Amino acid sequence: MDDIANNLSSLQFESALGEEETRLLPLRYRAHAVNVSTCAQATYLVHILNEVRQSVLESRQSKQEKLLQETVTRDPTLVGIIGCGRLGKQLVNSFLVFGRCQPQDIFVSTRRPESVQTLADQGVNIIFDNAKVAKSVHVLFIACLPSQLPVVCKDIRGSINYSTLVYSLVAVTPVSKLCQLLSFKNVFRPEIELLSLDDSCYYPGDMTKDVIESCRDTRVCAMTCPLERPAKGSLVKTHDNWVMGVTLSFLNTCALLHLNMLESFQLVNTIILQTPDQQIVSTSDLTVGRHECDELKPLALCSLTSTAAEQPNLKAKLMDSSVRQLFINKYISIFRIPRLLQK
Structure with missing residues (x-):
């Protein structure tokens, strides 16, 4: 359903702000840009890993095997997410829409499984067992709060398969520290740089749109790609x-x-x-x-x-x-x- 207030400037969030508060609006735009970039980049990775697994599977099947199968055989990338707050939920939805994932391919560990019942109803595996999720997947996304990271790492240390890719979305904590906490080396973390805020700040996205809709906007999507050179006034940049x-x-x-x-x-x-x-x-x-x-x-x-x-x-x-x-x-x-x- 369309937002009936969408084109009414007097009813927009910004209309109630004073001069001092208006100066802080770029922070809100930047937070949205970071969120969309984080989800888009993680989704791209899951998508291409699914694509390569499926490509190899199909190349190894004979024509006779393909003709005899009533349903398409899949070899999906199993994805785990530890922490299912706002970011975790957006990751799940983005993987389902753009990442070539089906609900049963995704495993989520959260302290409050009842808070994501909607995802469970779709078929996503929802539990509160960090170690079980860690040992069950090909790619493990850590999306907890920085304060929760030491406990999470303690829970999953020793449970991660040698072949699993650990993709950290926890701000501040460097890869070297994560490797030390996990006693594990196959760790990857995107480095998102927050650019300076001034009068030239520009964000092509719509703050009222969620991650899915934002990613469908080609201008916003291009902005999230680390190889796309930042436009003048960009709010964020991911290290190449x-x-x-x-x-x-x-x-x-x-x-x-x-x-x-x-x-x-x-x-x-x-x-x-x-x-x-x-x-x-x-x-x-x-x-x-x-x-x-x-x-x-x-x-x-x-x-x-x-x-x-x-x-x-x-x-x-x-x-x-x-x-x-x-x-x-x-x-x-x-x-x-x-x-x-x-x-």
């Missing part, structure tokens, strides 16, 4: 190391699916860059140690720490202007696809 973390997480999924280096990079070109007939990114761009690269050997797991320093060639290739645009095009495209087509 996020792109490296996402790409290496994609390659790690390929390694866990027992693909060799050549097959893995073919999928990077096909899925992330949408250039199946071109070898934009190749095995020669990946640093695998001092030994000569054998692209037909199984791909080894990549370290997600110090990614830019350890993979300078891959970073340089992804930062190339033409490759950046290919990445951005794919990023934006996943928020245009209707949910039914994603399944």
Whole structure:
């Protein structure tokens, strides 16, 4: 239902503010920008990991197997979320709409399961058991408050599978500290920078729209992509190391699916860059140690720490202007696809 007050300026939130309060409005816009960016970036990662798992599954099925199956076989990325406050709920909804997830693919641990009954009614797995969620998923999002992080890490330490990607959405706490708290190294955290607030501040989003509707706005969606250069007056910026973390997480999924280096990079070109007939990114761009690269050997797991320093060639290739645009095009495209087509 449309908001009947939407076009009535006298009934808008800003109309009741005084001069001093009006000066603080950019803080509200920035909080909205951070929230949308956080959800969009996490959703992009889940989407491409689902896409690669499904692509590999289908490539390994014979034509006869495909014809005999009445329903489409799935190999979904199992997603866990610890903490289901406002951010956690928005993540779940975004994964369901844009991330190629079905409700049964998502596991949520929250102290108040009754507060997310709507999600449980849809089929999302809702429990209050951090360790159980941690050991059940391929990607684990930590979305608790900073004050709760030590307890959460204590709960799940030792329960995380070696192949699981831990994606932290907890502000302030650096990756090095998270690795120490978890006694685990496969940890990734986007670095969102809050830009200075002045009269040139500009936010293309609509504060009245939720994350789903905001992501459908191409201008807002492009703003959330770390490879999109911030426009003048932008409120937030995500460090482009996020792109490296996402790409290496994609390659790690390929390694866990027992693909060799050549097959893995073919999928990077096909899925992330949408250039199946071109070898934009190749095995020669990946640093695998001092030994000569054998692209037909199984791909080894990549370290997600110090990614830019350890993979300078891959970073340089992804930062190339033409490759950046290919990445951005794919990023934006996943928020245009209707949910039914994603399944």
